[in-house]
Amino acid sequence: MRFLLAAILVPLVLVAGFLAYALSPREIEAIAPPARVSFSPVAIERGQRLALLGNCNVCHTAEGGRPYSGGYGVETPFGTIYGTNITPEPETGIGAWSLEAFDRSMREGIDREGRHLYPAFPYDHFTKISDGDVAALYAFLMTREPVREAARANDLPFPLRFRPLLAGWKLLAFREGRFEPDAAADAEVDYGRYLVEGLGHCGACHTPRNLIQAERRDAALRGGVSAGWTAPAIAGEAAAAVPWTQASLETYLSDGFDPDHGAGAGPMQPVGVNLARTPSEDARAVAAYLMTVLQPRPALPPPLADPAADPATIALFEGACLFCHDGAASGGARGVTLDRSTAVQAEDATNLVNFLFHGRQPAAGSAGSHMPGFAAALTNDQAEALVAYVRARYSGLPPFPDTAEAVRAARRASAP
Ligand code: HEC
Numbered sequence: 473m474r475f476l477l478a479a480i481l482v483p484l485v486l487v488a489g490f491l492a493y494a495l496s497p498r499e500i501e502a503i504a505p506p507a508r509v510s511f512s513p514v515a516i517e518r519g520q521r522l523a524l525l526g527n528c529n530v531c532h533t534a535e536g537g538r539p540y541s542g543g544y545g546v547e548t549p550f551g552t553i554y555g556t557n558i559t560p561e562p563e564t565g566i567g568a569w570s571l572e573a574f575d576r577s578m579r580e581g582i583d584r585e586g587r588h589l590y591p592a593f594p595y596d597h598f599t600k601i602s603d604g605d606v607a608a609l610y611a612f613l614m615t616r617e618p619v620r621e622a623a624r625a626n627d628l629p630f631p632l633r634f635r636p637l638l639a640g641w642k643l644l645a646f647r648e649g650r651f652e653p654d655a656a657a658d659a660e661v662d663y664g665r666y667l668v669e670g671l672g673h674c675g676a677c678h679t680p681r682n683l684i685q686a687e688r689r690d691a692a693l694r695g696g697v698s699a700g701w702t703a704p705a706i707a708g709e710a711a712a713a714v715p716w717t718q719a720s721l722e723t724y725l726s727d728g729f730d731p732d733h734g735a736g737a738g739p740m741q742p743v744g745v746n747l748a749r750t751p752s753e754d755a756r757a758v759a760a761y762l763m764t765v766l767q768p769r770p771a772l773p774p775p776l777a778d779p780a781a782d783p784a785t786i787a788l789f790e791g792a793c794l795f796c797h798d799g800a801a802s803g804g805a806r807g808v809t810l811d812r813s814t815a816v817q818a819e820d821a822t823n824l825v826n827f828l829f830h831g832r833q834p835a836a837g838s839a840g841s842h843m844p845g846f847a848a849a850l851t852n853d854q855a856e857a858l859v860a861y862v863r864a865r866y867s868g869l870p871p872f873p874d875t876a877e878a879v880r881a882a883r884r885a886s887a888p
């Protein structure tokens with residue numbers, strides 16, 4: 473048996489090794505960092521808008537770090553992969569990268585020296601963006617302040633640290649190719665699809681993944697996960713309790729509060745913060761496209777009147793939660809009435825527990841929606857009871873199947 477296994481495995485590894493060597497991409501020659509004057513101000517400005525739409529700042533800036541100098545950890549089921557320094561510093565950043573090298577990284581996931589990049593960098597989406605947009609992003613990044621900051625080593629188990637393996641992943645899961653416009657579609661809707669499928673990489677979180685962590689093409693935007701959160705379905709049958717409208721989506725996507733859907737939190741929050749900083753036609757187009765792929769959820773069963781719960785839990789809810797969620801609060805303290813919350817009407821308790829533990833803090837300098845986090849104030853038992861009570865009081869759906877585990881998972885994630 474062991475012999476048989478070796479007889480199959482050894483040649484397989486040899487062939488894979490040979491292929492990886494034979495197919496390994498070439499290095500693209502280093503250049504001296506181009507001078508600022510070699511870029512047009514129009515391209516730089518367009519690049520700034522595109523960088524916001526692509527959330528480059530989110531994954532390429534560490535907490536408290538200098539913009540685009542790297543160090544933010546992208547969590548994957550295999551380990552943590554760190555965004556690199558993409559400032560124009562020649563040794564630790566991309567200062568020595570020509571447009572050709574930058575283009576290849578964005579479209580094929582290969583760095584200047586010819587190494588394969590991990591798809592935690594969403595090049596499976598960025599491959600769709602136009603030549604002009606790649607050049608504008610390059611102009612923007614190459615005119616940022618260079619920062620000398622070496623990349624952090626990725627936190628991956630041994631075989632996955634071996635980058636040539638990624639050639640195999642790409643063979644199975646990656647299709648290079650530009651966005652194909654749909655001449656029959658409305659121009660705004662098609663621009664929205666360009667943003668959703670390309671730069672906006674919404675599917676990186678909202679699409680479920682298969683065993684090798686590739687997005688499932690047959691289930692695009694039907695609901696995925698990101699950093700301990702559930703990213704609800706935003707195509708097909710909506711996860712939201714109240715049907716989306718063009719206006720409510722535009723508000724939500726621009727970091728706003730919509731009385732029927734609340735405000736984006738967790739990994740969704742920076743997406744909205746960035747979209748709110750680009751011209752409003754971007755959020756409008758994304759919303760217009762989503763409206764063409766979303767169907768409303770079937771009507772939800774009404775909640776039972778007065779669910780049973782112990783008096784301490786009811787008092788906790790009425791004392792600590794209700795005044796912001798009964799529709800009467802105003803300004804940034806106003807949360808949705810909880811029968812409208814996607815998190816309360818979800819299949820599992822993940823996002824409800826995340827909201828409970830972490831709340832939502834508006835971005836620096838914004839007066840947006842704010843809810844305090846209750847992680848430190850509650851024991852696991854109290855959190856569990858509260859979550860079960862909120863579910864029963866505001867939803868006619870059965871109890872969450874996994875409240876205790878969701879509470880433990882959120883606790884583990886919030887432990888320092
Ligand atoms: C979801 C997180 C994420 C987003 C969003 C993201 N990146 Fe990255 N990016 C990464 C990670 C992680 C790596 C490192 C991959 C690796 O080590 O293989 C990376 C690598 C790169 C590289 C290769 C750099 C090098 O030194 O090898 C470039 C260039 C790059 N990103 C540019 C961009 C641009 C431009 C944007 C915005 C349009 C962007 N990234 C958005 C996560 C992200």
Ligand code: HEC
Nearest residue numbers: 734735792793796805806807808813814815827841842843
């Ligand atoms: C200071 C006001 C305030 C308090 C107190 C508060 N919340 Fe919130 N809550 C908000 C705001 C603002 C949001 C973000 C806007 C939104 O999504 O509704 C929010 C969001 C939520 C959401 C997500 C809604 C969605 O978008 O799906 C849930 C669930 C929630 N809160 C539950 C609670 C619970 C349970 C408590 C008590 C332990 C509580 N909140 C206390 C203001 C508050």
Ligand code: HEC
Nearest residue numbers: 672674677698701702703704711712735736737739740814
């Ligand atoms: C980094 C991961 C991530 C990316 C990228 C992302 N989202 Fe989200 N999104 C989430 C998570 C997590 C939630 C749930 C958080 C919440 O309820 O506040 C969410 C919530 C939403 C919701 C509300 C759904 C509901 O039923 O309540 C919409 C709409 C949405 N995202 C649209 C988008 C669009 C459009 C894009 C691309 C432009 C996008 N998202 C990109 C993670 C992401």
